[in-house]
Amino acid sequence: MIKLELQSVDIAYGHNMVVKDLNFEVMPGEMVGLIGPNGSGKSTIIKAISRVITLCSGKIMLDGKDVFKMPRGDLARSLGVVPQMSILPSAFTAFEVVLMGRNPHLGLLQYEGERDFTITWRAMEMTATHSLAQRKVGELSGGEIQRIVIARVLTQEPKSILLDEPTANLDIRHQVDILDLIKNLCLENNLMVVIALHDLNLAAQYCDRLILINNGQVHAQGTPEEVITSQNMKEVYGADSCVYAHPVNGLPAVLVKAGNSHHAKPRSMIQGGIV
Amino acid sequence: MTLNQLKPSSMVQSMPIHFPRWRRRIYSIIGLLIALIGVVAVATAIGSVHIPFLTTFRSLLSQLPLVDITSGLSSTTETIIMEIRLPRVILAGLVGAALALAGAAYQGLFRNPLADPYLIGVAQGASLGAVVGFILPINWHGMGFGIIPILAFAGAIISVAIVYSLARVGKTLPVTTLILAGVALGALWGSIVSYLIITSGEKMHGILFWLMGSFALSQWSEVKVVLPYIVVGVAVILIYSRSLNIMQLNEEQAQQLGVNVEKVKLILLAAATLITAAAVSFVGTIGFVGILVPHAVRLVWGPDYRFLLPLSVLSGAIFLILADLVARTALAPTEIPIGVITAVCGAPFFLYLLRRKKRVVFF
Numbered sequence: 001m002i003k004l005e006l007q008s009v010d011i012a013y014g015h016n017m018v019v020k021d022l023n024f025e026v027m028p029g030e031m032v033g034l035i036g037p038n039g040s041g042k043s044t045i046i047k048a049i050s051r052v053i054t055l056c057s058g059k060i061m062l063d064g065k066d067v068f069k070m071p072r073g074d075l076a077r078s079l080g081v082v083p084q085m086s087i088l089p090s091a092f093t094a095f096e097v098v099l100m101g102r103n104p105h106l107g108l109l110q111y112e113g114e115r116d117f118t119i120t121w122r123a124m125e126m127t128a129t130h131s132l133a134q135r136k137v138g139e140l141s142g143g144e145i146q147r148i149v150i151a152r153v154l155t156q157e158p159k160s161i162l163l164d165e166p167t168a169n170l171d172i173r174h175q176v177d178i179l180d181l182i183k184n185l186c187l188e189n190n191l192m193v194v195i196a197l198h199d200l201n202l203a204a205q206y207c208d209r210l211i212l213i214n215n216g217q218v219h220a221q222g223t224p225e226e227v228i229t230s231q232n233m234k235e236v237y238g239a240d241s242c243v244y245a246h247p248v249n250g251l252p253a254v255l256v257k258a259g260n261s262h263h264a265k266p267r268s269m270i271q272g273g274i275v
Numbered sequence: 276m277t278l279n280q281l282k283p284s285s286m287v288q289s290m291p292i293h294f295p296r297w298r299r300r301i302y303s304i305i306g307l308l309i310a311l312i313g314v315v316a317v318a319t320a321i322g323s324v325h326i327p328f329l330t331t332f333r334s335l336l337s338q339l340p341l342v343d344i345t346s347g348l349s350s351t352t353e354t355i356i357m358e359i360r361l362p363r364v365i366l367a368g369l370v371g372a373a374l375a376l377a378g379a380a381y382q383g384l385f386r387n388p389l390a391d392p393y394l395i396g397v398a399q400g401a402s403l404g405a406v407v408g409f410i411l412p413i414n415w416h417g418m419g420f421g422i423i424p425i426l427a428f429a430g431a432i433i434s435v436a437i438v439y440s441l442a443r444v445g446k447t448l449p450v451t452t453l454i455l456a457g458v459a460l461g462a463l464w465g466s467i468v469s470y471l472i473i474t475s476g477e478k479m480h481g482i483l484f485w486l487m488g489s490f491a492l493s494q495w496s497e498v499k500v501v502l503p504y505i506v507v508g509v510a511v512i513l514i515y516s517r518s519l520n521i522m523q524l525n526e527e528q529a530q531q532l533g534v535n536v537e538k539v540k541l542i543l544l545a546a547a548t549l550i551t552a553a554a555v556s557f558v559g560t561i562g563f564v565g566i567l568v569p570h571a572v573r574l575v576w577g578p579d580y581r582f583l584l585p586l587s588v589l590s591g592a593i594f595l596i597l598a599d600l601v602a603r604t605a606l607a608p609t610e611i612p613i614g615v616i617t618a619v620c621g622a623p624f625f626l627y628l629l630r631r632k633k634r635v636v637f638f
Binding site for chain 1: 517
């Protein structure tokens with residue numbers, strides 16, 4: 001059973017501390033959402049877990065092993081990452097890009113075999129991208145590219161998946177498509193999923209547990225009901241927001257109201273014709 | 276998780292055959308290999324002294340082990356073929372292969388279609404070394420060649436080493452800093468070279484001829500020196516072709532897919548620099564091969580580096596052997612600098628490919 005543990009993690013860019021004394025755990029089969037304002041350190045945490053940036057102090061343990069002491073190939077076999085903006089080499093076909101997920105399973109001089117093709121094709125079926133297999137990725141839409149990248153992560157056959165804003169730039173239908181897909185994968189395969197999300201409503205709908213990050217520290221964690229409260233929203237986002245229960249499933253939903261940030265001018269002034 | 280255990284989706288569709296495209300590329304590699312052997316034979320047969328094709332082929336075959344043919348040639352003809360033409364053809368092939376492969380590797384490494392083997396100061400460093408060699412009053416012929424190739428090689432390697440140490444940030448090597456440091460240092464070397472040329476007096480002609488590249492003085496001793504560098508460098512680059520594919524994603528994603536990006540960058544940079552330096556040190560900074568051949572290969576066979584790299588090696592060799600053939604026969608007995616031929620013959624062909632496939636993304 002794979003378990004992720006962050007133990008008093010500090011991360012800095014230069015002298016600028018971005019993450020301070022961060023602790024949390026994620027269990028297998030659990031879908032955990034990282035939420036928090038821009039610049040709170042969500043992406044940084046994802047990058048640190050996937051060992052793209054280094055820590056100042058602290059430890060990140062995956063399955064009892066220190067992530068920073070594992071060979072990169074081993075890490076890539078147990079952990080897959082869907083980045084925020086996937087820049088894909090436009091001349092490669094979708095199939096070729098998904099096939100790249102087999103890299104950590106292949107030796108330096110080894111070529112992909114029948115098994116690798118089957119796994120790749122399976123992953124493309126699961127993400128409904130198999131009809132795009134021979135298309136060049138430069139010709140695909142944002143939603144299609146995101147699904148291709150998820151297929152590539154599945155092709156790695158990881159036990160855990162990190163996603164950094166996988167639904168940014170997607171319309172509502174594609175957001176739901178992607179998150180349903182990830183949720184199902186998590187449930188059916190007992191995967192550990194850590195997902196950074198901006199959209200609090202989506203986070204509340206899909207995640208078993210939320211971790212609210214503010215200024216590089218855990219502000220609150222727990223079930224969506226425990227984390228998404230008017231109090232927490234006010235403290236972290238600094239805006240008066242209204243938290244309601246979702247009419248269908250009762251999960252918390254956040255609705256915003258215009259003109260209640262500290263930048264807001266009295267409504268009468270705007271109507272008064274400054275523009 | 277193994278995907279084999281996953282529930283197949285409702286839209287199960289059997290996997291289409293993806294191999295034909297791969298098979299086409301493998302056939303292309305074999306085809307180009309045969310073409311290369313043919314081109315070597317033809318280029319050896321053609322020259323200012325007329326020797327019939329069949330005689331040349333028999334002479335070449337008689338040199339191979341396990342072949343029992345006596346060439347039955349006069350010793351003069353034998354000398355022309357074996358000591359003058361063949362080393363020249365083989366050196367042209369080696370240099371073409373090295374430059375094309377280094378160009379493809381740099382383009383992949385920098386994810387930049389404008390990259391060529393000379394981008395980070397190899398050529399300017401080699402030129403400076405060579406020009407210093409021309410000017411210094413040294414008459415050393417220790418290994419069957421003079422001081423110039425040695426200084427050119429040293430200049431190229433030292434130049435890239437300086438660029439590398441300037442561009443390094445901590446434990447990483449950002450590609451943009453590398454390119455900028457290379458371009459800046461290259462400009463510095465270039466201006467010193469220009470100054471030295473102007474003040475070089477009667478040596479100016481020799482220097483300019485070297486800078487444009489020439490195979491006129493090729494000998495076996497040079498082939499023997501260049502061959503090991505190029506064979507080792509080519510092998511190393513080919514081994515890392517899958518990593519190069521994955522690095523096209525971007526460095527972060529490549530790391531997340533298990534590629535040790537910094538290590539691969541360093542290895543590829545060292546190997547590509549080594550083969551470029553070895554290639555230019557004897558024959559001068561021949562332009563256009565390193566940028567044109569990989570793009571032409573990309574346009575025809577696609578961007579997959581596992582095929583792009585070997586196909587570039589073969590196409591580069593064929594292209595430069597043919598270019599050298601034109602250089603020495605078109606205006607015989609005058610030799611045209613090969614850099615002129617590579618551009619004059621290569622550019623129109625490349626533009627034709629570009630026009631024909633203009634609607635296709637290829638990089």
